[in-house]
Amino acid sequence: xxxxxxxxxxxxxxxxxxxxxxxxxxxxxxxxxxxxxxxxxxxxxxxxxxxxxxxxxxxxxxxxxxxxxxxxxxxxxxxxxxxxxxxxxxxxxxxxxxxxxxxxxxxxxxxxxxxxxxxxxxxxxxxxxxxxxxxxxxxxxxxxxxxxxxxxxxxxxxxxxxxxxxxxxxxxxxxxxxxxxxxxxxxxxxxxxxxxxxxxxxxxxxxxxxxxxxxxxxxxxxxxxxxxxxxxxxxxxxxxxxxxxxxxxxxxxxxxxxxxxxxxxxxxxxxxxxxxxxxxxxxxxxxxxxxxxxxxxxxxxxxxxxxxxxxxxxxxxxxxxxxxxxxxxxxxxxxxxxxxxxxxxxxxxxxxxxxxxxxxxxxxxxxxxxxxxxxxxxxxxxxxxxxxxxxxxxxxxxxxxxxxxxxxxxxxxxxxxxxxxxxxxxxxxxxxxxxxxxxxxxxxxxxxxxxxxxxxxxxxxxxxxxxxxxxxxxxxxxxxxxxxxxxxxxxxxxxxxxxxxxxxxxxxxxxxxxxxxxxxxxxxxxxxxxxxxxxxxxxxxxxxxxxxxxxxxxxxxxxxxxxxxxxxxxxxxxxxxxxxxxxxxxxx
Ligand code: ADP
Numbered sequence: 168x169x170x171x172x173x174x175x176x177x178x179x180x181x182x183x184x185x186x187x188x189x190x191x192x193x194x195x196x197x198x199x200x201x202x203x204x205x206x207x208x209x210x211x212x213x214x215x216x217x218x219x220x221x222x223x224x225x226x227x228x229x230x231x232x233x234x235x236x237x238x239x240x241x242x243x244x245x246x247x248x249x250x251x252x253x254x255x256x257x258x259x260x261x262x263x264x265x266x267x268x269x270x271x272x273x274x275x276x277x278x279x280x281x282x283x284x285x286x287x288x289x290x291x292x293x294x295x296x297x298x299x300x301x302x303x304x305x306x307x308x309x310x311x312x313x314x315x316x317x318x319x320x321x322x323x324x325x326x327x328x329x330x331x332x333x334x335x336x337x338x339x340x341x342x343x344x345x346x347x348x349x350x351x352x353x354x355x356x357x358x359x360x361x362x363x364x365x366x367x368x369x370x371x372x373x374x375x376x377x378x379x380x381x382x383x384x385x386x387x388x389x390x391x392x393x394x395x396x397x398x399x400x401x402x403x404x405x406x407x408x409x410x411x412x413x414x415x416x417x418x419x420x421x422x423x424x425x426x427x428x429x430x431x432x433x434x435x436x437x438x439x440x441x442x443x444x445x446x447x448x449x450x451x452x453x454x455x456x457x458x459x460x461x462x463x464x465x466x467x468x469x470x471x472x473x474x475x476x477x478x479x480x481x482x483x484x485x486x487x488x489x490x491x492x493x494x495x496x497x498x499x500x501x502x503x504x505x506x507x508x509x510x511x512x513x514x515x516x517x518x519x520x521x522x523x524x525x526x527x528x529x530x531x532x533x534x535x536x537x538x539x540x541x542x543x544x545x546x547x548x549x550x551x552x553x554x555x556x557x558x559x560x561x562x563x564x565x566x567x568x569x570x571x572x573x574x575x576x577x578x579x580x581x582x583x584x585x586x587x588x589x590x591x592x593x594x595x596x597x598x599x600x601x602x603x604x605x606x607x608x609x610x611x612x613x614x615x616x617x618x619x620x621x622x623x624x625x626x627x628x629x630x631x632x633x634x635x636x637x638x639x640x641x642x643x644x645x646x647x648x649x650x651x652x653x654x655x656x657x658x659x660x661x662x663x664x665x666x667x668x669x670x671x672x673x674x675x676x677x678x679x680x681x682x683x684x685x686x687x688x689x690x691x692x693x694x695x696x697x698x699x700x701x702x703x704x705x706x707x708x709x710x711x712x713x714x715x716x717x718x719x720x721x722x723x724x725x726x727x728x729x730x731x732x733x734x735x736x737x738x739x740x741x742x743x744x745x746x747x748x749x750x751x752x753x754x755x
Contacts, residue, residue, distance in 0.1 A: 179367075180360020187352035191345070199341050206337065211306075214321075215293040218308035221246050221253075222291075222317045229255055229264075229315055239266040249321050252305070256283065256316040263315070267301060274300075277318075282309040286316050295323050366394050373401060423681055423755075424735065428521035430460040434480070434514060437461070443682040443753040447737050448521040450676075450686070450751050452500050454744045458677045458684075463519060471496050472509045472519065480511050497524075501741035502699035525700060540706035544587060544721065548580040555580075583718075590722035593652070594705065597729040604646040604733065611641045611650070611683070615673055618654050622662060630668045631661075637675035643683055643754055649730035650754070656723040657687045657750060663717045665691025665747065681755055682736060688749035693742040702740065703728040727752075 224246060229237050234255050243251040243266065255264040260278030268274070277283045285292020286309035293308040298320070309318035419440065422429050428445035432438055441460040449457050453466040464473055475494040495508040506522040555573040559565055565573075596604070615635055619626070626633065643650070654673070661671045669691045677684040694702065694709055701707045706721035708714040714721060731738040731752050738752035 178360065179363045180356055183356040183359060184353055187356055188349055191348050191352060195341060195345055195348075199338075202337060202341075211293065211295070214306060215308045218293070218306070218319045218321070219291060219310055221251065221319050222308060222310035225253055225255075225319070226310060226312045226315060226317045229317065230312060234263045234315070237264065239264055243319075252301070252320045254318045254320075256318065258287070258311070258314065258316065260287075260316070277316075280307070280309075280318075282307040282318060283316060285309065286311040286318070362391055362394055365391075366397065369394070369398055369401075426523075428523075429518065430463070430520075431516065431518045432460075433516050436464065436480075439516070441679075443684070443755060444737050445519075445521060446677060446682075446684055447739055447751045447753055448505065448523065451503070451739045451741050452498060452505060452521075454741075456676065456686075468498055468500065469496070469507065472507060475509060476511070476517065480515055480517055501739075502696045503739075540721075541591065544706055545584070548584045548587075552577045552580045552584075583720075586718070587720050587722070590720045590726060593726055594722060594729060597649070597726075597733050604649060606644050606646050609643050609645055609647050609650055611643050611675070612637050612639055614647070614651060615654050618651065618658055622658060625662055629662060631665070631671060632669075633671040633673070635673050637673070641675060641678075641683070645734050645754060646730075649733055653727050653730045653752070654687070656727045660723055661687075661689040661691070661748075663719065664713075665689040669747070682753040684751070684753050686749055686751050688743060688747055690743070690745070690747035693746055693748045694740075696742065699740055699742070703738070 221243070225237075225239070225242055228242055237255070239253045239255070243249075243253055252267045253265070254262055254274075254277070256262050256277055260276045260280075260283055262268075262274035262277060265274065278287065280294070281296070282292040282294045285294075291308070291310045293306070295304065295306050297303070298305045301322075304323040305320040306323045307318055307320040309316055422440070423442050425442060425444070428442065428448035430438055430441040430445045438460040445460060446457075449460070449463050449466070452468050453462070455462065455466060457463070457466070463469055464476075472494060475492075479492050491513070492511040493508060495506065498505045498507060503523055503525045506524050507519065508522075509517060509519045511517040555577050559570055559573055612635065615637070619633055619635070658671070661669075665671070669689050671689045672686070674686045674688075675683055676686055698707075698709045702709065703724045705725040707724075708719065708721045727750075728738050731754065735755035736753040738750060740748060740750050743749050
């Protein structure tokens, strides 16, 4: 359709030209008609004034000599070469004399002739009309005296018409003016059209975002100036837009790495923005397995916020300028304290923020305890090695078998020490500098499958099942060693602590432009709530003896947490309602 329209469209320049010419023609024809009528009137009055001078002379004659003694032909001949017709009437319009009447001419009363009527009323009058008596068109001019009315007439023939015709120069003047004006209209419409075409080109390019190669020639007049102002304004607007979008980008980046879970919703409750923490927090708070921020409207834990929203956000009340409504609640869940705030804005859009207020205390305690813990962890194996070695050295009667046993124990303790040092060094490397770790594209599904395959024997031994819920081609750019250690440690822990015959599920429950969201869960015994907050701490164990027996260093989850943080993600843990531990983490 638009194609057809494009071809049939008259250019602005042309339509402006035709419009100008149209208006000009109407104006010119009106002016010409007016001028023509005035000219004709002027000519008629000139002819009338000539005939009236004849009338005056004849009237004098008739008044002096009386109509009976007047020789009309003689008088007219003396006055003019024109073939003048003269009629003498009394004041009632009855014809007394007429130099064109035959012997038997009978004149009816002449008061109905317009020129006679005018003469009777105003003293004189004239008209051009067809003479019934002489059967041709005549110019009549009548004059009244005290006793008579004299009317002279000349045929309104070619000669008179010529005499009456309008001065040709007037027509030439109009034609010349017309040509000049049309030329000017053409010139101006052309220039205006050019400016408009430039603007059109500009707007087209602006629409297609091709303003980089903008080279528009603007006419050097007011319109060109206006166009250049529009272009400047547009460029400025564009710059502002770019600046704003950059600022918005910065703000979103900031919100993304914020320590606060945040989501913005429009008035129809569709999510406009959410950060990774928000998704994880709502999953930590709720046991419903939410893969979208909108899930928050259906969780019992936030019923107060939802009630607040249904009353105010769905209600018909309006919010005044610069005002907003807010509601906040505090929730204790899985050993953490969350402060949740909902703010409704003027346009009924709203935001929900979730703050983990337990976190700060946790971090300071974590750092303080670390040095003490390292010393403690090293002390145990070192002192037991020392003990064994002292026994061997100080007791000459130690049997070969016993010695072998002691050395084996020493060896186990050194292995423990070496594991410990390995883990500490990994943690230190993550702590110190991110640059030490290169990143590359990782197929997470393949990686997780490999880890499970490596542990297949152990899993079988413990009769444990596992399920990997993620797409085949799930790619992520990160450090393979660290990503490996996340899944490795979580799996090792699940195998070690969940219990025989249990199941493990690894689920990538959401992918958005910010992050991949994972849930790693088992249906084992879980952990008492009071420990939940602390298991990511270095050397924190729920059951020290059990952990050591199983060869744990107490650093597994600390490594997991730091590896997740290295990838700009977050990790949290909760007990599932039907038993078992669930780790929720993201990789950005
Ligand atoms: P460890 O070396 O002791 O395993 P971690 O940091 O890996 O240290 O784990 C800390 C503690 O968290 C463990 O001692 C264990 O008590 C608990 N834990 C870890 N994973 C699980 C699990 N899947 N089920 C129950 N408890 C677990």
